[in-house]
Amino acid sequence: MTGDQHTQVVIVGGGQSGLAAGYHLRRLGLDFVILDAQAEPGGAWQHAWDSLHLFSPAAYSSLPGRPMPLQAGETYPDAGHVVAYLTEYERRYEFPVQRPVRVSGVHQDGRFLRVETDSGSWHARAVISATGTWWRPFLPAVPGRADFRGQQLHTVEYRNPRNFAGQRVVVVGGGNSGAQIAADLAYNTELTWVTQRPPSFLPDDIDGRALFNVATARRRALDEGRTDTGGVASLGDIVAVPPVRETRDAGLLKASPMFVRLERDGVVWADGTRAQADAVIWCTGFRPALSHLAPLQLRGRRGHIATVGTRAVDEPRLHLLGYGDWTGPASATLIGVGRPARDAAREIAALLAV
Template sequence: MTQHFDLIVIGGGQAGLAAAYAARDAGLSAVVLEASQRTAGSWPHYYDGLTLFSPARRSSLPGLPFPADPDRYPARDEVVAYLSDYAAWLGADIRTGHRVSKVASAGSDEFEVSADGGRSFTAPMVIAATGAFSRPYQPDLPGLESFTGTVLHSSAYRRPEPLAGRRVVVVGGGNSAVQIAIELAEHAHVSLATRHPLRFMPQRLLGRDIHLWFGWSGLDTAGWARPLLTGGRGTPVLDTGAYRKTIASGRPDRRPMFTRLDGDQVLWSDGTRERVDAVLLATGYRPGVDYLAGLGALDAGGRPLHRGGISLTHPGLGFVGLEWQRSFASATLRGVGPDARHVLARLSRRSTRGGRTGLTAG
């Protein structure tokens, strides 16, 4: 039997929960379809030592503050618990164990969403909220496919002990790459390989976390701030000074990206060769939205065709939780709430039911 709603949200992590909150505020009937058995998104699968790069006061979903010292940086398991508590507090219609396999057009103003087990749902609006961290990205590095050592993406890394005593190259220059490399270097011989020199940004400025300054200045939510914050080389590494000092000490050492891998060896840019036990790819993720492929809503690389989270191909289709969707904060706990409200307001205006929502774009 097919069930009908005003809105179908695909994904029950932070982005999906924020979308459900916006729908509840708008008085819409909404269902959240989550593939796993819990409402914590990708967080349970991150490495054990992960801590947020923003303090608790800047790490909340709409309506429910993060339950921790406002200036403390919460750990992974605290975020998992918070998301589970948020889902219970929200009281939305969340269907776990519902992996979406396909979204199709069902007439001019409707979508049909198919989930495993032959379950079917229709609605004039769909928000894809499976986020930016559900599909690990493995770059096409020369020799990687034939490398005889261990190749591990950061999504599969949990703790340093299994790699203790081994020679490891961590690939990547972002926050997670630096955090993992430093953690690993306490147990293994680690090099951090990056295409560009690391760019550090102070975690605190004049005694305040940098995210508070971003909020006060407007950089947090300004789309035009991307070139200023990234310099065309990705998001800088937030640092109290400890990361820079540790890497300067050589544990781990930072090196220019290797030229290629050859058997169990790495060929460095200076021409030297070295045997390596493992390559750990902290190279990020891509949006997991394959269920939209048949709809024609993705580009040739499988990325959503959108502007600010609004589909460029299908009225009524939106996205929440993509990196730089509208701002620096878009893929964060604090950013998905404003983005969800903005997207749902825009979709409602374009939907045949838009006149009933009372939403205003945020």
């Protein structure tokens, strides 16, 4: 496709959030296109590390309208099963997905928003940004990072422990990815797991369904002016999925405090203690991938786009979906994105009816 095309709504991103938005736009009878930078369906899930599993059983990990099927032999489906589910979901509803199409910028253009891509431009009455965070990994500014001579990689680049067998590996990060990757490496590497504060495991019986309910209750309390419940953060930081639980209970998942700097062959703590390392894996999180929205000049002083629900305050034709609690309780999860996707679609339908 080249040239200039028109539609009512452009969805930027063909992962779980973009598909959930497409489902609800289709139900409302709106015309839309999904522009996905990936060559294949499945969003970020197709790039995850080999041992990654969902936090919830399949029954509690579904997009709207289509339950995720069970995975044989697995209580918590793996990333490959999620990719297969998203692929089938997209085909089932015959969504108008164009890929690979990379969006370079969204611009105001009179009564339209103009979406520039590497294969032409689109004019739309509304845009849903659903690009997620996987494509913008965050690396902290730790002194000496440029001096370290070993291998450094982020969560997005880690695949499995085979390439690290017998090596001295430092895993940095006290969230779910840090705990899961540390557990992955604990049996065949000399592992040092480093966290900013002591790791806090959620109760073993808590999974993604319960987390979604807690996040939703917190959002409801805030919306009604009641006391902040603390949400998921009040329960802990790490979901004790089976591999993490087993490694923890075996005494192999013990965290050290954060080091203060790297040097050529390892890391150094505040008291002068050193540990040699062949590799450092930074499980230090992500930032929203929003560079395509820069032409709209919506970011505030701290780079944050103000929203009411999913709608951008200063550009009501733009909705942001799937970036976490910022754009809806648990909206970065499979089960959590359905509700804000529905709300966004309804607001867009109302806007187009004017």
